[in-house]
Amino acid sequence: MTTERHHAPDAQTVERVVREGLRDGAMISVMAECEVEYDGRSGGYLAPGDRLVVCKPDGTLLVHRPSGHKPVNWMPGGATIKVEIEDGDDESAPDAAGAPLLYARRSNPNEYLRVFLHEPYLLTRFDADDPADYRERGTEAEMHEYIERNPEESLGDGIRIVEHERETKYGFIDFFARDAEAVPVVVEVKRRQATLNNVDQLKRYVDLYRESNPEVRGMLVAPSASDRVKRTLRDDELEFVRLAEFDVEKREASEKTLSEFF
Structure with missing residues (x-):
């Protein structure tokens, strides 16, 4: 080298x-x-x-x-x-x-x-040599796998996954599940902090099923959500589920100046 x-x-x-x-x-x-x-x-x-x-x-x-x-x-x-x-x-x-x-x-x-x-x-x-492949951890796909393996631990007691990525006229639902009382549960998963747009997306999916069953539950799953997002979910009779295992540590930005290298 x-x-x-x-x-x-x-x-x-x-x-x-x-x-x-x-x-x-x-x-x-x-x-x-x-x-x-x-x-x-x-x-x-x-x-x-x-x-x-x-x-x-x-x-x-x-x-x-x-x-x-x-x-x-x-x-x-x-x-x-x-x-x-x-x-x-x-x-x-x-x-x-x-x-x-x-x-x-x-x-x-x-x-x-x-x-x-x-x-x-x-x-x-x-003369650098870097043949390694970058492998990202904590992806949305890994969240899906975790939920499928641990539905009750991640979503709540009695939850059973029925279908992964069920198609609707508005797109694909991440998970269609049922709770302990056999009530349908629509689950939308987000890798980053939940947003109001995510709430709107979940509400569209849930409204499709509430036309025939008003008891349908909707869950927005993410590592975190603001108080405003949580309040909007409650107002729409939807639920927020926090997956702490996928929370990204918030670190204050630390940027060196060029003078520190001399």
């Missing part, structure tokens, strides 16, 4: 490391004061500031500000990325003389992104 790290590299070092890294399929990152120009489906300009620039082997180029998880400028995978030392002949960038330039271009659509690295602080090359 090849790795390189250069503190305050000069323009020639940046050009060499980026050029060789792009040739070899390495991942390159540069912490630098940089200036960004974009032209393509629209136009954009970002004045100089301290940012993190990442080049990936698939042609992705990302420019990150010191805060926030989304890049402020980027070129998606499939772009051609080149590096050169800007000589200052480009009148559109008169202050870029001598600055390493990262240039990413796509032909469909025709667009380009230019990143002038005015003052590189830290340059790294990392």
